[in-house]
């Protein structure tokens with residue numbers, strides 16, 4: 166018999182929130198279906214866009230009830246890890262492509278007491294994570310090219326998520342698999358089937374006319390129904 170699978174975690178991305186009302190945005194997510202709050206830091210060098218950084222994270226932390234999942238789309242992330250932990254990060258994800266000394270950076274994140282994640286861009290092969298997989302708490306598969314919200318989901322991500330799942334199993338790692346970019350009702354179920362544990366969603370959640378709380382609830386219900394359908398298909 167198949168083991169029941171974990172319900173995926175939902176992580177709304179603050180990049181798409183109303184940045185003029187961050188206190189209200191954070192407070193209204195407090196009792197929502199959000200499991201984590203996803204916080205995208207962009208430096209204008211690793212990615213062609215600049216978002217927000219430490220003071221904004223500190224401000225969000227004051228009102229947040231959920232763990233904060235910091236995604237550093239920056240060069241030389243090793244110089245800022247302690248500062249992001251002190252500002253309120255619970256997990257810190259750095260990019261494979263930004264870290265020539267990735268093993269050291271991952272150990273530094275863990276020593277700070279944060280969950281350590283590594284992100285890969287859409288064109289980065291999953292196999293490059295082979296020698297770091299056993300050290301990771303999280304693998305973030307980018308399903309768009311990083312730098313901007315509101316982009317279209319890249320379908321090849323489904324294959325990459327399955328590859329990450331196999332790689333982690335082979336490494337004996339129970340790291341979570343997170344998917345980020347263009348996530349919506351159209352791809353959430355297949356992503357979970359492929360092995361995703363954490364779904365990041367920005368525009369789908371914050372731009373919906375019914376608002377983020379109702380949209381997260383809808384996503385949660387959709388995934389529960391999807392899971393039930395899958396379970397009945399398995400029993401057939």
Ligand SMILES: O=C(CO)[C@@H](O)[C@H](O)COP(=O)(O)O
Nearest residue numbers: 311312314315346347367368
């Ligand atoms: O890291 C990024 C973009 O670089 C993402 O976290 C986006 O913020 C997700 O936004 P949507 O694609 O869901 O709008």
